[in-house]
Amino acid sequence: MNMDHVQQLSRWLEATDIDLLELQGPGEQLSLRHNGKRVEVVSHDIAGDGPAPAVVTAASVGLFLHRHPLRAEPLAAPGAAVRAGQVVGLLRIGALLLPVTAPHDGIVVSVLEQDGAVVGYGTPLVEFQVPGGQA
Amino acid sequence: MIEILSATALATVQDLGRAGALRWGVGSSGAMDPLALAAGNLLLGNDEGAAAVEVPVFPFQVRFAADCAFAVTGADCAARLDHMPLPPWWACEARAGQVLQLGVPQQGGAWRASRAYLCLAGGVDVPEVLGSRSTQLRGAFGGLEGRALRRGDSLCAAAAGAGLRATGFGLVPPALALPLQADGVPAVRVLPAAEYGHYTEASRAAFWSQPWKITPQSDRYGYRLAGIPLEATDDIEMRSHGIVPGVIQVPPSGQPIVQMCDAQPSGGYPKIGTVIEADRWRLGQAPIGSSIRFVETSWDEAIAALDRNRQWLDEARRLVELHRGSRAN
Numbered sequence: 001m002n003m004d005h006v007q008q009l010s011r012w013l014e015a016t017d018i019d020l021l022e023l024q025g026p027g028e029q030l031s032l033r034h035n036g037k038r039v040e041v042v043s044h045d046i047a048g049d050g051p052a053p054a055v056v057t058a059a060s061v062g063l064f065l066h067r068h069p070l071r072a073e074p075l076a077a078p079g080a081a082v083r084a085g086q087v088v089g090l091l092r093i094g095a096l097l098l099p100v101t102a103p104h105d106g107i108v109v110s111v112l113e114q115d116g117a118v119v120g121y122g123t124p125l126v127e128f129q130v131p132g133g134q135a
Numbered sequence: 136m137i138e139i140l141s142a143t144a145l146a147t148v149q150d151l152g153r154a155g156a157l158r159w160g161v162g163s164s165g166a167m168d169p170l171a172l173a174a175g176n177l178l179l180g181n182d183e184g185a186a187a188v189e190v191p192v193f194p195f196q197v198r199f200a201a202d203c204a205f206a207v208t209g210a211d212c213a214a215r216l217d218h219m220p221l222p223p224w225w226a227c228e229a230r231a232g233q234v235l236q237l238g239v240p241q242q243g244g245a246w247r248a249s250r251a252y253l254c255l256a257g258g259v260d261v262p263e264v265l266g267s268r269s270t271q272l273r274g275a276f277g278g279l280e281g282r283a284l285r286r287g288d289s290l291c292a293a294a295a296g297a298g299l300r301a302t303g304f305g306l307v308p309p310a311l312a313l314p315l316q317a318d319g320v321p322a323v324r325v326l327p328a329a330e331y332g333h334y335t336e337a338s339r340a341a342f343w344s345q346p347w348k349i350t351p352q353s354d355r356y357g358y359r360l361a362g363i364p365l366e367a368t369d370d371i372e373m374r375s376h377g378i379v380p381g382v383i384q385v386p387p388s389g390q391p392i393v394q395m396c397d398a399q400p401s402g403g404y405p406k407i408g409t410v411i412e413a414d415r416w417r418l419g420q421a422p423i424g425s426s427i428r429f430v431e432t433s434w435d436e437a438i439a440a441l442d443r444n445r446q447w448l449d450e451a452r453r454l455v456e457l458h459r460g461s462r463a464n
Binding site: 068069070071072075083085086087090092093094095096097098099101 | 211218219220221222223224225241243244245246303304305306307308309311312447450451454455458
């Protein structure tokens with residue numbers, strides 16, 4: 001995303017009642033805040049080769065489930081070793097279940113929201129310890 | 136394409152059944168849990184009635200010979216793709232060479248079930264016979280060469296790869312949204328049938344009030360139940376006549392038999408009731424050794440129950456399509 005795009009988005013945001021616009025794309029993140037008068041760029045990160053995030057956030061609005069509705073045991077209890085891509089939690093939207101997946105092989109450190117909690121886009125959900133990295 | 140690695144028999148290719156063939160003496164066949172089959176297909180964007188593999192005996196293993204999107208629904212059988220655990224009722228994609236393992240169904244969970252469905256992108260590609268891809272075991276046609284699957288068999292997906300990258304999500308099983316129990320025992324709704332009035336008052340009361348145990352002599356053809364024997368008030372002698380899946384016959388032993396998907400199209404035993412079409416999936420999933428209850432219902436309630444199944448599928452399809460659409464953009 002270049003500066004022209006950021007300026008265009010800022011102009012659009014100025015014309016609305018929306019306070020905060022967050023955009024996330026592959027390797028890129030942009031936050032624009034509208035304080036009522038003008039729009040400021042809060043952050044604009046272009047991801048480098050840094051460590052993968054150790055906290056997985058909600059990719060959608062939904063009910064956060066620790067366990068599959070058919071099962072008694074949690075998908076990933078703290079201390080569980082998980083593989084990259086493994087489903088460690090679920091977001092329920094009606095009958096639809098979306099996965100909360102481990103970003104890489106690691107250990108589940110903690111589950112940050114209650115079972116059944118209503119979560120919004122971007123809510124931190126599960127924290128991982130990455131072997132050789134920081135939690 | 137998938138290759139069957141398991142030696143256990145009885146897994147068959149099934150779709151929603153061969154409707155309209157009873158007049159030729161051809162039974163319907165089809166999935167014992169049509170809701171699970173339809174749900175697995177809609178997770179992949181298939182037609183609801185696309186053919187899938189019905190698995191009643193575990194463990195069951197297949198190897199993917201090519202990349203392919205798939206979904207596993209029905210009984211929670213702790214599916215694993217190579218070493219990666221998959222949630223139940225889930226769509227996923229396999230890479231060529233990966234092995235899918237379905238374990239023994241979990242019986243401690245919220246729903247006791249006995250059959251799993253493996254759906255493939257586009258459906259299992261076997262020839263249609265008399266309007267269906269279901270295996271007709273008695274007539275030895277349909278499905279794969281009219282027989283149960285064997286180790287070494289290969290099945291092709293009609294649209295392998297078409298669903299790739301639109302997987303990785305699932306559905307809450309309809310058993311949780313559409314629960315039905317009587318005194319804590321899984322139940323099915325039943326319409327009294329032609330010879331209902333020929334049973335003693337005590338037997339009619341027992342028919343509705345006692346749990347019926349599903350004996351080991353139960354399969355895709357019919358479920359033989361065990362309980363206090365049903366007694367007729369008179370000798371009922373009948374000629375063979377047409378019967379359909381769901382019909383509950385009472386042989387001279389007084390122990391009822393519920394006709395299931397592979398039932399023959401005619402029989403001469405008296406009929407005490409019929410499990411409604413909307414609830415056959417519940418019975419189709421009930422494990423051998425478990426008990427079920429019969430709950431009396433009416434024609435109108437039976438139709439309304441079918442509508443509720445339809446509504447569940449429509450809502451699931453709407454949510455899945457919204458999600459697939461959002462992923463495609």
